[in-house]
Amino acid sequence: MNSTSTQFVPSRRMGLCEPMPQVGMWNDYKENNCLHTSLPVLEVDTRFDNQSEDTSHGTVGPSNKYDQEDSKPVDKVMRRLAQNREAARKCRLRKKAYVQQLENSKLRLMQLEQELERARHQGSYIGGGLDTGQLGYSGTTNPGIATFEMEYGHWVEEQNKKIADLRNALYSDIGDVELGMFVDGGMRHYFDLFAMKATAARADVFYLMSGTWKTSAEHFLSWIGGFRPSELLKVLMPHLEPLTEQRRLELSNLRQSCQQAEDALSQGLEKLHQILSETVADGQLGEGNYLPQISAAMEKLEDMVRFVGQADYLRQETLLQISRNLTTRQTARGLLALGEYFQRLRALSSLWASRPRGSA
């Protein structure tokens, strides 16, 4: 909107929808006060000049009203009408802009509330996975992933409770049978997670592999979407002592078997990487027609789901095998150590995320 719009314009075509009480009023006023027309003219004009915003830019300046008397009342009328229309138009535009802004803010607020809910569900630990910037992830457009994010948040909360309960149980006087129940519950909770991940992998395996649902430290140390079984054994071993020589040997063999299985899966995944690249790059690059390559590549992507599944299956079997070789109390200690290990990783991620920036 510029000041030129306040110039005198022919009113007929513009003013059809405008109510025009002022015209009649003006005419009546004029007719009834013909001896004092100069005075009302001055007053009215001043008032209108103050009300319309930018007539002071002077295209139809105040100086005019001192010159005019009865001779050109129509001009003044037209001018005032134009200014009125302009003011009304600007007012409507401002109102429209304001409403639009309100609507946008409302949408933004709803979005933020949703993200906050999700973040809250992500865990009761400080920060949780927020440091990995997952608030902005478009997982909300995939219902399977949105479900997984929510369920995983609950899983972590539940996990923290289970660890606390297990700790209390271990340091209390309860018998092996009762302790065994805590152990079983703890193991099953991990298996629940593997089942959740299997469902999520079918929804979006890339999301699962990207690790955005985990905290940053956990993701850094992960292997094919979760913990590395051989590494797990290394963490647990000291906490399972005292061990007989035979048990120690068994666990050492288990660790070696895990390592071999991990290497095999890793190499399989590398081969998939290579094949996928070859499939996508197949044929003539540059002709703009690549539907056959993309279709072929889609099949390869399905293999990713199998690998994630095998990795979780390896984790499950390792956990089961560990418990088979140990007493209830040893397994309980092992589970506690494992649980707290991941708690520490999550805490590390939070601390890292909240460290003061800009320090040398």
Add this chain to the structure above:
Amino acid sequence: MHYQTESWNSYLPTKSPTTDSLQLIQRLAAENAVVIFSKSTCCMCHAIKRLFSGMGVNATVYELDEDPREKEMEKALIRLLGSSSAVPVVFIGGKLVGAMDRVMASHINGTLVPLLKEAGAIWL
């Protein structure tokens, strides 16, 4: 690890194709200590081959996609396993072990190595 590249057409009997294939598979499986049915493009097959070679096992590999009877072999293996993917499948000492998950599980629970030793595939 050595690969069978000869054509198997000379084994063609006259009965139904799937039964033929099953018999063929079983016959081939009995011929070596460790037999893997695979496809050259299958990445899980690559993983299972790596697992055995990493353990020092010299497995015999049949690549289905390099054989004209691929389709029937595939169907027979799917029937045998009861799963949706035909490969990889592992036989040790002529007996069916299974797909990747079974092989991995048996390695983790310590039954794979004794099985391999029994079949003469590895020596301590």
